[in-house]
Amino acid sequence: MDIIVCVKQVPARQGEGSGRESVPLINNPNDLNALEEALRIKELADGSRVTTLSMGPPGCEGLLRELLAAGADEAVLLSSPGFAGSDTYATSKILAAAVHKLLPFDLILTGERAIDGETGQVGPGLAAILEIPHQLGVEQVLTFDPHSVIIDKVNETYAWRIRLPIPALLTIRRSANTPRIPSIRGRLAASSKQVIVWDQHDLGLSGAGIGSRESPTQVIRTVKSDYSYKSRGAAVFIGEHQLDEILETVSAALDQPDGRPL
Amino acid sequence: MRICTARCSRCLNCVSQCFFNAISTASHDLVIDEALCTDCGMCRDSCPMDAISDEMHDDPVETAEQRGICLYLTATAGRLSEGSLEVLGAGLRLKEHNRQRLTAFLLGEYVHEAAEEAIRCGADEVWMAEHSRLTPYAVDLHAGLVTDWLKELGPSIVLSGDRSLERSVMGYAAVRLHTGLCADCIQAAIDPQHEGLVVTRTAFGGQLMADIHIPRHRPQMATLKEGAFRPPPVYQPSGGLIVNRTDDISGLNSVYELLESRKIERLRNDFANAQIIVAVGRGIGCAEQLDSVYELADLLDARIGATRAVVESGWLDVTHQIGQSGTIVRPQLYIACGISGALQHTIGMDQADRVIAINSDRDAPIFQYADYGIVGDVRQVLPRLSERIRERRAARSRNGMD
Numbered sequence: 001m002d003i004i005v006c007v008k009q010v011p012a013r014q015g016e017g018s019g020r021e022s023v024p025l026i027n028n029p030n031d032l033n034a035l036e037e038a039l040r041i042k043e044l045a046d047g048s049r050v051t052t053l054s055m056g057p058p059g060c061e062g063l064l065r066e067l068l069a070a071g072a073d074e075a076v077l078l079s080s081p082g083f084a085g086s087d088t089y090a091t092s093k094i095l096a097a098a099v100h101k102l103l104p105f106d107l108i109l110t111g112e113r114a115i116d117g118e119t120g121q122v123g124p125g126l127a128a129i130l131e132i133p134h135q136l137g138v139e140q141v142l143t144f145d146p147h148s149v150i151i152d153k154v155n156e157t158y159a160w161r162i163r164l165p166i167p168a169l170l171t172i173r174r175s176a177n178t179p180r181i182p183s184i185r186g187r188l189a190a191s192s193k194q195v196i197v198w199d200q201h202d203l204g205l206s207g208a209g210i211g212s213r214e215s216p217t218q219v220i221r222t223v224k225s226d227y228s229y230k231s232r233g234a235a236v237f238i239g240e241h242q243l244d245e246i247l248e249t250v251s252a253a254l255d256q257p258d259g260r261p262l
Numbered sequence: 263m264r265i266c267t268a269r270c271s272r273c274l275n276c277v278s279q280c281f282f283n284a285i286s287t288a289s290h291d292l293v294i295d296e297a298l299c300t301d302c303g304m305c306r307d308s309c310p311m312d313a314i315s316d317e318m319h320d321d322p323v324e325t326a327e328q329r330g331i332c333l334y335l336t337a338t339a340g341r342l343s344e345g346s347l348e349v350l351g352a353g354l355r356l357k358e359h360n361r362q363r364l365t366a367f368l369l370g371e372y373v374h375e376a377a378e379e380a381i382r383c384g385a386d387e388v389w390m391a392e393h394s395r396l397t398p399y400a401v402d403l404h405a406g407l408v409t410d411w412l413k414e415l416g417p418s419i420v421l422s423g424d425r426s427l428e429r430s431v432m433g434y435a436a437v438r439l440h441t442g443l444c445a446d447c448i449q450a451a452i453d454p455q456h457e458g459l460v461v462t463r464t465a466f467g468g469q470l471m472a473d474i475h476i477p478r479h480r481p482q483m484a485t486l487k488e489g490a491f492r493p494p495p496v497y498q499p500s501g502g503l504i505v506n507r508t509d510d511i512s513g514l515n516s517v518y519e520l521l522e523s524r525k526i527e528r529l530r531n532d533f534a535n536a537q538i539i540v541a542v543g544r545g546i547g548c549a550e551q552l553d554s555v556y557e558l559a560d561l562l563d564a565r566i567g568a569t570r571a572v573v574e575s576g577w578l579d580v581t582h583q584i585g586q587s588g589t590i591v592r593p594q595l596y597i598a599c600g601i602s603g604a605l606q607h608t609i610g611m612d613q614a615d616r617v618i619a620i621n622s623d624r625d626a627p628i629f630q631y632a633d634y635g636i637v638g639d640v641r642q643v644l645p646r647l648s649e650r651i652r653e654r655r656a657a658r659s660r661n662g663m664d
């Protein structure tokens with residue numbers, strides 16, 4: 001099996017600073033579940049190859065080494081000033097260009113969502129561009145043959161076991177597995193592996209439809225976090241001895257059908 | 263002939279079609295060599311992405327006037343799903359502003375009652391496909407059909423919920439239609455200044471709220487975060503009609519083959535019908551202290567919510583999480599216990615009718631979102647509150663007996 005795993009680098013501490021530069025990056029934890037799933041398959045299928053694919057700022061090669069140390073055979077970083085600010089559509093397009101360069105492959109695995117509040121829409125978008133099947137919310141890849149895989153997946157109300165043809169794209173749930181910690185041997189092996197960096201030129205992208213300017217979605221304005229879209233004014237402070245007062249007012253406002261006022 | 267590289271999926275159909283070897287694949291973005299091209303049009307007709315045309319500009323902007331609001335709805339157990347009701351509510355409110363036609367798409371194994379429900383709620387038209395092959399895991403059938411219908415209908419706005427199938431379908435359709443998709447929106451409005459839809463979602467790890475629009479592409483697509491929008495206020499039959507398009511799937515088969523199926527517990531807590539929610543933050547201190555929360559919740563017949571900090575500490579499971587990456591709730595009363603009030607949390611509870619916040623820190627941001635604030639140790643205040651409620655009830659029932 002040739003497996004491509006998409007791993008995003010995200011700010012380590014969420015909710016601090018707004019510029020990405022200041023906060024150190026980590027590999028998106030949920031994407032490591034996707035890598036783990038790929039490594040598990042590799043152990044079962046001789047001759048498998050696992051390639052990680054990331055789009056991010058230069059300088060995160062160190063993080064990609066972690067992926068190599070965990071057992072990935074190759075790590076590719078897509079980095080170019082022209083990629084900055086790409087939205088879902090543009091990101092899918094850039095990743096697709098890289099996948100075309102990595103052909104052939106059997107599976108693309110990725111996490112469900114990035115912790116930096118991203119959209120979880122890159123997976124379906126990438127699959128649409130590549131014209132391959134996709135399934136979200138995969139718990140496990142059970143078995144595989146040269147033409148198909150059997151997966152367990154869940155949605156909000158069902159758990160399904162499904163067979164689908166490959167190549168295909170699957171998003172792996174956080175609960176799917178526990179990502180391995182790179183071993184000393186893995187780290188040693190990783191030091192002889194290369195992180196491959198491709199820019200816009202290498203991918204043969206003209207710039208059409210990528211980057212912040214060409215992305216279909218555009219940010220009009222951002223508002224700081226004290227923003228409240230139903231501003232109710234600050235609270236009236238009540239001492240503990242005034243609990244009755246709150247209960248009285250709140251009771252009157254509640255329509256308790258079972259007639260159980262506070 | 264020109265290839266619009268922003269649209270091309272690099273399927274290479276065109277290359278094999280070109281009799282004159284005019285299409286170069288040397289770089290990722292295909293180029294047609296004007297010197298070799300005879301304008302025969304074979305490549306254009308073979309392109310699934312509509313990427314090839316004889317126009318000279320390389321601009322993906324839709325020039326044709328697109329009009330109307332389209333809602334991609336789903337049904338659970340024959341009824342419109344909760345999320346879809348909210349999408350309908352949001353669509354109706356947009357319609358109040360731009361007076362455009364509201365068309366709903368409904369596809370599934372059993373959807374005709376939901377289609378009638380959508381009409382009763384005010385949809386002008388429902389396009390329906392009802393077939394045993396349209397299972398919720400047949401993502402390809404749903405996505406393909408929705409994409410074809412969108413091409414045919416040509417709406418300017420497309421909205422849906424944010425569940426697994428909807429995310430698959432919208433993600434696929436947006437790429438196929440070469441347009442933008444805003445996910446997890448918590449607000450949607452028509453903004454005349456910005457040409458149509460403007461949505462709000464969190465950005466940059468959730469520390470900021472961003473207003474986003476799709477200026478040059480149509481349709482403008484968005485998935486709405488469940489819980490963030492109100493269902494249609496009143497049932498307002500519009501005399502709309504249901505168009506049965508089931509025939510459109512004839513001959514189509516899903517590549518997904520079901521081997522086993524099992525119903526599971528909801529991944530989301532049932533907050534939708536909760537009148538009162540008692541929500542806990544890290545201020546509660548430890549899992550053992552949750553007893554006082556359970557006690558109050560039992561008394562009030564309330565559901566228990568939590569911040570992400572509490573979920574990450576393992577004190578409550580993720581179905582309890584309220585906020586940006588959890589559920590958005592809108593109860594009549596929200597009691598926030600030891601919650602600091604980070605934006606990622608308050609997004610999920612800001613629309614509660616009434617909020618009581620208990621926090622030991624008078625400057626905690628949660629008090630900005632509360633009607634009543636109690637500054638104190640939540641571990642002492644909660645038992646006091648429960649006790650007081652019990653006393654009041656006891657007194658009332660004594661009076662009642664007199």
Ligand SMILES: Cc1cc2nc3c(=O)[nH]c(=O)nc-3n(C[C@H](O)[C@H](O)[C@H](O)COP(=O)(O)OP(=O)(O)OC[C@H]3O[C@@H](n4cnc5c(N)ncnc54)[C@H](O)[C@@H]3O)c2cc1C
Binds near residue numbers: 543586601610621
């Ligand atoms: C991408 C992203 C998504 C996120 N999504 C969510 C989400 O969906 N939901 C969510 O909740 N969070 C989310 N967060 C996390 C959010 O930023 C906050 O970290 C979290 O809400 C804080 O939880 P808390 O209020 O329980 O904890 P803290 O911020 O630690 O606050 C604890 C509060 O308790 C008070 N306190 C302490 N002791 C006592 C006491 N004895 N009595 C009374 N008060 C006391 C303190 O004064 C403090 O205000 C997200 C973050 C990111 C980056």
Ligand code: SF4
Binds near residue numbers: 283299301
């Ligand atoms: S128009 Fe005809 S000759 Fe020109 S590139 Fe297309 S297929 Fe080749």
Ligand code: SF4
Binds near residue numbers: 269272292312
């Ligand atoms: S047929 Fe269309 S999508 Fe396929 S490679 Fe040619 S231009 Fe691109």
